[in-house]
Amino acid sequence: MDRATLAARLRDILPADAVVAEEEALRPYAGDALTAYRRLPRVVALPRSIEEVQAVMRLCALEGVPVVARGAGTGLSGGALPDESGVLLVLARMNRILDLDPVARTARLEPGVRNLAISEAAAPHGLYYAPDPSSQIACSIGGNVAENSGGVHCLKYGLTVHNLLGVKLITADGELLEIGGAALDAPGLDLLALVTGSEGLLGLVVEVTVRLLPTPAATRVLLAAFDAIDAAADAVAAVISGGIVPAGMEMMDRLAIEAAEDFVAAGYPRDAAAILLCEVDGEPDEVEAQVARVSEILAASGATGIRVARDAAERARFWAGRKAAFPAVGRIAPDYYCMDGTIPRRHLAQVLLEIERLAATFGLAVANVFHAGDGNLHPLILYDANAEGELERAEAFGARILELCVSVGGTITGEHGVGIEKIDQMCVQFSAVELERFHSLKAAFDPNGRLNPGKAVPTLARCAELGGMHVHGGALPHPELERF
Amino acid sequence: MTDCAHELAEQIRAAETSGRPLRIRGGDTRSFLRCDASCDTEVLDVRPHQGVIAFEPAELVLTARGGTPLEEIESTLAEARQCLPFDPPRFAPGSTLGGAVASGLAGPSRPWHGSVRDAVLGVTLLDGRAASGHFGGQVMKNVAGYDVARLNAGAMGALGVLLDISLRVAPVPEQRMTRVLEVGLAEARARMTALARRPLPITGLAWEAGRLRVRLAGSEVGVAAAVAAVGGDACEENDSYWNDLRDVTLAFFAGEGPLWRLSLPVTAPQPDLAANWLLDWGGAQRWCRTDAPAETVLTAAKALGGHAMRQRPTPARSPLPPAMAGLQARIKAVFDPGGILNPGVLYPDLL
Numbered sequence: 074m075d076r077a078t079l080a081a082r083l084r085d086i087l088p089a090d091a092v093v094a095e096e097e098a099l100r101p102y103a104g105d106a107l108t109a110y111r112r113l114p115r116v117v118a119l120p121r122s123i124e125e126v127q128a129v130m131r132l133c134a135l136e137g138v139p140v141v142a143r144g145a146g147t148g149l150s151g152g153a154l155p156d157e158s159g160v161l162l163v164l165a166r167m168n169r170i171l172d173l174d175p176v177a178r179t180a181r182l183e184p185g186v187r188n189l190a191i192s193e194a195a196a197p198h199g200l201y202y203a204p205d206p207s208s209q210i211a212c213s214i215g216g217n218v219a220e221n222s223g224g225v226h227c228l229k230y231g232l233t234v235h236n237l238l239g240v241k242l243i244t245a246d247g248e249l250l251e252i253g254g255a256a257l258d259a260p261g262l263d264l265l266a267l268v269t270g271s272e273g274l275l276g277l278v279v280e281v282t283v284r285l286l287p288t289p290a291a292t293r294v295l296l297a298a299f300d301a302i303d304a305a306a307d308a309v310a311a312v313i314s315g316g317i318v319p320a321g322m323e324m325m326d327r328l329a330i331e332a333a334e335d336f337v338a339a340g341y342p343r344d345a346a347a348i349l350l351c352e353v354d355g356e357p358d359e360v361e362a363q364v365a366r367v368s369e370i371l372a373a374s375g376a377t378g379i380r381v382a383r384d385a386a387e388r389a390r391f392w393a394g395r396k397a398a399f400p401a402v403g404r405i406a407p408d409y410y411c412m413d414g415t416i417p418r419r420h421l422a423q424v425l426l427e428i429e430r431l432a433a434t435f436g437l438a439v440a441n442v443f444h445a446g447d448g449n450l451h452p453l454i455l456y457d458a459n460a461e462g463e464l465e466r467a468e469a470f471g472a473r474i475l476e477l478c479v480s481v482g483g484t485i486t487g488e489h490g491v492g493i494e495k496i497d498q499m500c501v502q503f504s505a506v507e508l509e510r511f512h513s514l515k516a517a518f519d520p521n522g523r524l525n526p527g528k529a530v531p532t533l534a535r536c537a538e539l540g541g542m543h544v545h546g547g548a549l550p551h552p553e554l555e556r557f
Numbered sequence: 558m559t560d561c562a563h564e565l566a567e568q569i570r571a572a573e574t575s576g577r578p579l580r581i582r583g584g585d586t587r588s589f590l591r592c593d594a595s596c597d598t599e600v601l602d603v604r605p606h607q608g609v610i611a612f613e614p615a616e617l618v619l620t621a622r623g624g625t626p627l628e629e630i631e632s633t634l635a636e637a638r639q640c641l642p643f644d645p646p647r648f649a650p651g652s653t654l655g656g657a658v659a660s661g662l663a664g665p666s667r668p669w670h671g672s673v674r675d676a677v678l679g680v681t682l683l684d685g686r687a688a689s690g691h692f693g694g695q696v697m698k699n700v701a702g703y704d705v706a707r708l709n710a711g712a713m714g715a716l717g718v719l720l721d722i723s724l725r726v727a728p729v730p731e732q733r734m735t736r737v738l739e740v741g742l743a744e745a746r747a748r749m750t751a752l753a754r755r756p757l758p759i760t761g762l763a764w765e766a767g768r769l770r771v772r773l774a775g776s777e778v779g780v781a782a783a784v785a786a787v788g789g790d791a792c793e794e795n796d797s798y799w800n801d802l803r804d805v806t807l808a809f810f811a812g813e814g815p816l817w818r819l820s821l822p823v824t825a826p827q828p829d830l831a832a833n834w835l836l837d838w839g840g841a842q843r844w845c846r847t848d849a850p851a852e853t854v855l856t857a858a859k860a861l862g863g864h865a866m867r868q869r870p871t872p873a874r875s876p877l878p879p880a881m882a883g884l885q886a887r888i889k890a891v892f893d894p895g896g897i898l899n900p901g902v903l904y905p906d907l908l
Contacts, residue, residue, distance in 0.1 A: 176750050177824040199754065221700045228697060234707070235675050248880055255822035256863040257667065257841045260875045261903060262715070262885050266674055266707030270700045287756040310615035316638060316728040318617075356756070359779035415696040418616050447697035448616070487698035495701070502701055507690040510891060514703055517887035530702065 074136055079116045079160070082136070086128040091166075093117035102161050105146045105153040106208075107494055109464065114141065114155030119163045123241070123249065123279050126162065130247035130277070133160055139523045140245070142273040144185060144216030147208040149411060150492030152220065152272045156526055162277065164215050170194055171280070178285045179238060179255060184215025184278050188222075191283065200285040203230035206488070207396060215278045221270030223488035225321045225395070226352075228446035232488070234269040236284055242268060242276035245519040255282060267514070272490050273525040275518040289354035292320070293364050294388045297376040298345035302326060303422035305347040308374035309445045310418060312351065315370050317363060321352035322446030323395050326425070329402065329440040329453070330394075336401035339394025340387075342378060349376075349445065350395055398442045399453065406438070406455035410467045413495075414478030415487035418448045427477055428452055435470040437463070449487035450478070476501050491529045499529075500536035508533060558608025560622070562681075562689065562720050568601055569718075569897070570687040578897045581714040583624060583653030587660045590713065592872050593901040601898075603655055603718060609633050610721060611695070618678065618695050619726050623655025623719040630654055634726055642670040642727040646804045655719040661711025664803035665761040665772065668753070668838050674710035676724045682709060684717035685893025695723045708888075713902045716892040730774035733796065735761070736789035738769040742827065742834065745769040749839045750823055757783045761799055762839040765809055772799055802837060805868075809835045809844065815870065817845040817854050821863035828857040874904065882907055 074082075080094035093099060094116045104111040115138075120126045133140050139159030146153055155161045168185035175198035180191055188209040191202040205224035206212055212222070217233045218240060230236070239253030253265045268275055299305040305324055312319060325333065325348050330341045341348055349371070353363040368379050382388035394401075402409050416424055425441060432439045438455045452474055456467040475485040475498045485491070485498040499508070511530045515522065572579045580598040582588075607624035614637035621630055627647060634640050644664030645657040658680075661673045679693030682705065693699055693706030709716055740748060745764040752759060752771065758779050761772030770792060773783045792798070801807045810816060819828065823840040832847035847854065851873050858865035864875035877885060882904075889896070889908050902908070 174824065175754065177822055178754060179822075199756075221704075223698050231671070231675065232698065234704070235671060250880060250884070251878075254862055255825075256820045257838065258661075258672065258711075258820050258864075260864045260866070261877045261881065261908065262708060262888060263661070263674055263711050264708070264885075264888075266704045266710075267888075269704065271703055275703075287754055290756050313617060314615045314637075316731070318728065355775070356758070356779045356782045358782055359758075359776045362776060362778050415694075415698045417613065417618070417695055419613060444698070449696075449698045482694065483696055484694050484699040484701050486701050487696070488700060490700055491702075499701060504690065506688045507692065507702070510684075510690060510705065511703055513891040514705070514888065517884065517891055 074115070074138060076115050079138065082132055083116060083118055083129065083160070086132060087118060087120065087125055091119045091121065091125070093119070102143065102155060102163065105143070105148040105151060107149055107151040107492065110151045110154050110493055112155055112157055114161035115158055117161045117163055119166050121166050123243070126243050126277060126279055127247040127249065129160065129162060130243055130245065133523065134246050137521065137523070139526050141525050142215075142219070142277050144213035144219070145187070145211050147212040148216060148220060148490065148492065149413070150486070150490040150494040152490050152492035152525070152528060154493050164277070164279070165213065167279065168213070175200060177255065180283050180285060182214050182281045182283065184281060185213045188212050188214060188217055195285050196288070199288050201288050202283055203236050203286055204233050207399070214281050214283070218269055218278045218281055219271065219273050220490045221488070223444070223449065225323060225444060227444065228322060229318050229320045230286070234266050237265060237269060237281065238284055239282040240265065240268060240278050241280035243279050244276050245521065245524050250276065253282070270490070272492060272529040274515055274529050275524065289320075291357040291360040292352060292354040292388070293360050294382045294391050295351045295364065295367055295371070296341070296380045296382070296391050297349045297351070297371045298342040298378040299347045299349070299375060300345065300377050302347045302425050304375040305349050306418065306421040306445070308349060308371050308376065311370045311374050312367055313446070315366065317353070317367060319351050319367070319446060320354045321350065322444070323350040324348070324443040324445040325395065325398060326441040328438065329398050329442050332401040332405050332440060333394035333398050336404055337393045337397045339390050341394050345377065350391055395442065402440045402453045402455065407457040407459065408455075410454040410456065410471050412452045412454065412471050412474050413449070413486045413489040414475050414483055415447070415449045416478050416481050416483035418445065420481040424450070424477060424481060428474055431470060431473055435466050437467060437470055444487070447487070448483065472498060493528055496529065496531045497535070497539050499531050500539055505533055505536070508536065559605055561606035562683065565601065565603065565606060565683055565718055565720070566687045566689065569683065569685065572599065572897045573685065573687060573895050576895060576897070578900050581718055581899050583656035584626070584649070584651035586648040586652045587656050589868060590660055590872055591902050592905050593899055601718065604653065606720065607653075612637070614639060617726050618723060620695060620721055620723040621654050622721050623653060625654045627652045627654060627657055635729070638729045639726045640729050641676065641724065643667065643673045643676050644670070644803060645673065648804055654722060658710055658719055658722055659712060659714050665763060665799050665837055668841060669760050670727065672710070674707045676726075677707050677710050677722065678725055679723040680706045680709055681720040682717040682892070683720050685895055685898045689720060693723065697725060714899045715889055715902055715908050717898060730776070732777050732780045733772065733774045734780050734784060735792040735795050735798065736771045736773070736784060736787045737792045738771070738789035739767060740769050741767060745836065746840050749836070752787065753823075753839050755786065757786060759783070763802055763835070763837045765835040770798060807835070809833070809846070813870065814846055814848060816868050817847065817865055818868060819843040819845055819858045819863060819865045821858065821861050825861035825863060828861060830854065830857055877904070
């Protein structure tokens with residue numbers, strides 16, 4: 074359907090200001106935080122209610138128009154990249170906190186509520202919402218559900234999926250499904266986890282019920298320096314083997330440390346090969362005991378220096394360097410490409426060494442920041458998009474890193490999602506049978522494939538075509554398929 | 558430790574060809590949850606497919622075959638002072654890991670340490686087309702592909718056999734302690750929600766017959782501080798009470814009369830039923846002994862925003878709304894189009 078006709082049909086069912094169809098006005102919606110990919114949607118719709126979303130979905134079902142959902146547009150994998158023939162359904166205007174019940178410790182939210190706004194609203198009750206992706210000031214809860222977002226406190230407090238009670242989902246046909254609710258479980262198959270992280274391919278999340286946690290009485294942060302990456306990795310293992318589950322456990326390598334120091338002067342030791350940030354929380358006396366115990370373990374693991382933040386201000390400064398790591402790296406190179414592989418932590422030293430070797434091969438520098446507690450690695454590949462061929466080299470390097478993660482038993486994406494960015498690496502991680510089941514699951518929700526088409530799960534034909542490029546473990550990923 | 562994946566696949570392939578259903582079984586300790594309890598169906602016995610495949614204490618991850626006895630999992634974990642965070646009921650010796658995950662039942666620590674689903678990181682699923690696939694993995698964070706692994710927690714084998722399962726495990730707390738407060742039901746409910754709002758190391762809140770029990774678990778200093786905050790008296794039973802609650806073997810559960818489990822929002826008022834109650838999970842799981850008709854109990858649970866399941870004498874579950882029932886049947890068909898694996902295990906003629 075052409076732009077003018079589609080816009081007119083949408084204006085029949087939505088208020089005039091809820092439809093955007095002028096080319097200039099569409100530009101801000103051309104992509105998400107993965108800026109290398111941009112294209113204009115046919116039309117943008119900005120509904121304010123579940124009824125309006127349903128009306129749009131019914132129209133699109135009738136006319137066979139694809140629909141891509143978008144929240145705040147902070148996604149890092151191109152999941153909200155528009156479809157050129159489709160409607161981009163922006164849920165940002167549905168941003169009300171519908172209910173916050175401090176007794177039940179739950180909040181019922183429209184999908185456009187910002188992540189941080191939930192904890193801000195809960196704070197007066199001594200409660201907070203645990204998942205804290207680094208974009209939490211801007212990203213919305215609907216997007217968090219679609220991506221199963223993590224953050225720096227996942228090891229102890231889990232991902233989005235661990236902090237949800239229920240969602241309301243609108244299907245491709247405009248039907249409203251309630252999945253989960255205010256109770257801790259629901260009858261039949263548990264679809265909550267299936268829908269969480271489904272990247273807008275199974276349905277549109279129009280309401281979310283989250284659980285809130287009591288704010289810990291005390292929090293302390295330790296900063297430890299190491300003169301070798303593997304010593305830092307061993308220290309993480311030793312802390313966890315010691316029966317301590319830190320609230321946060323972050324690692325940065327030398328290039329990331331230097332970039333962060335130059336940017337925010339967090340007080341990190343510039344001569345260290347790696348630093349660890351370890352946060353413990355709980356009851357005050359317990360936290361003091363844990364700080365002592367963690368210090369002992371870190372020292373025994375070869376830490377060359379250990380500092381405990383004395384007060385909230387110093388704690389914030391320790392974290393500032395880590396939280397600013399991405400923009401800090403952004404200052405030392407014209408562009409960077411952020412990867413998101415997860416590995417079993419015991420392979421960390423091996424994987425980092427291999428990344429170093431690949432960096433030399435590709436002629437590109439890489440800074441590593443690492444959610445060390447849960448094995449989620451964010452190598453930042455530095456490049457210059459204006460230099461001939463560097464983007465392609467950065468992408469090829471990134472692909473090799475993800476394949477490396479898979480080869481040690483890890484995954485191509487820990488928390489950023491597949492989207493459009495990592496769709497080819499899906500062929501490395503999953504077999505033809507597994508991909509076929511994913512497509513069939515999609516069809517169980519969306520038989521005509523109109524929701525976020527072309528994302529998250531590659532077609533078998535696409536994987537077969539790539540087969541020659543991605544030789545994994547010496548074997549082609551899909552020997553059963555014909556090669557062209 | 559044996560790998561019988563091939564034999565299991567062969568049996569499924571033969572069943573698929575002939576169109577004869579199979580009844581998946583492990584330790585057969587959870588059959589009271591099944592609606593497909595037909596004794597003349599061919600059995601697919603998962604018990605020979607057993608053994609711990611990998612256990613990395615420093616990563617808090619364990620991978621084991623579906624037929625592995627829970628006892629073996631527990632003793633392996635105990636050597637490293639770790640445990641299953643969801644603390645599954647045992648019911649009887651011989652329970653398997655696959656059965657514990659497939660039935661999706663969690664113990665009294667559920668509101669604080671998470672559900673069975675929450676602990677699942679990955680599975681190898683042998684589905685009704687005799688095809689096996691790896692979903693999820695051995696790492697805490699993994700968002701590649703749809704979360705088929707967690708979908709199988711509580712699916713009662715309707716989508717396939719859990720060949721192997723990777724779980725997130727947890728350290729055993731240094732200390733556990735139970736406090737008892739003598740209070741009536743209404744007061745207990747208010748106390749439970751008030752306690753749960755505070756940052757205390759609580760891992761159990763249960764009330765029956767005028768006694769509210771509060772289980773605390775954590776470091777010695779943390780538990781000592783929490784004891785002062787909770788008040789009440791020391792409790793002699795300590796672990797044994799919570800184990801019996803978990804395994805549904807307390808005196809409350811004895812007798813032939815109907816036994817109902819209601820899963821409700823913690824703030825939902827008590828259902829208006831002539832019944833005897835035991836509240837677990839801080840009030841989110843309410844056990845009920847009543848002779849009220851099934852329809853009355855199911856309606857009451859729904860009206861309060863939750864659902865109900867009768868576990869005795871025969872299983873009965875809250876019905877699925879029509880659109881949801883259709884969707885779940887289509888999901889079943891993705892993995893088991895011939896309907897040969899545990900047909901009707903959750904809902905006769907549907908799932």
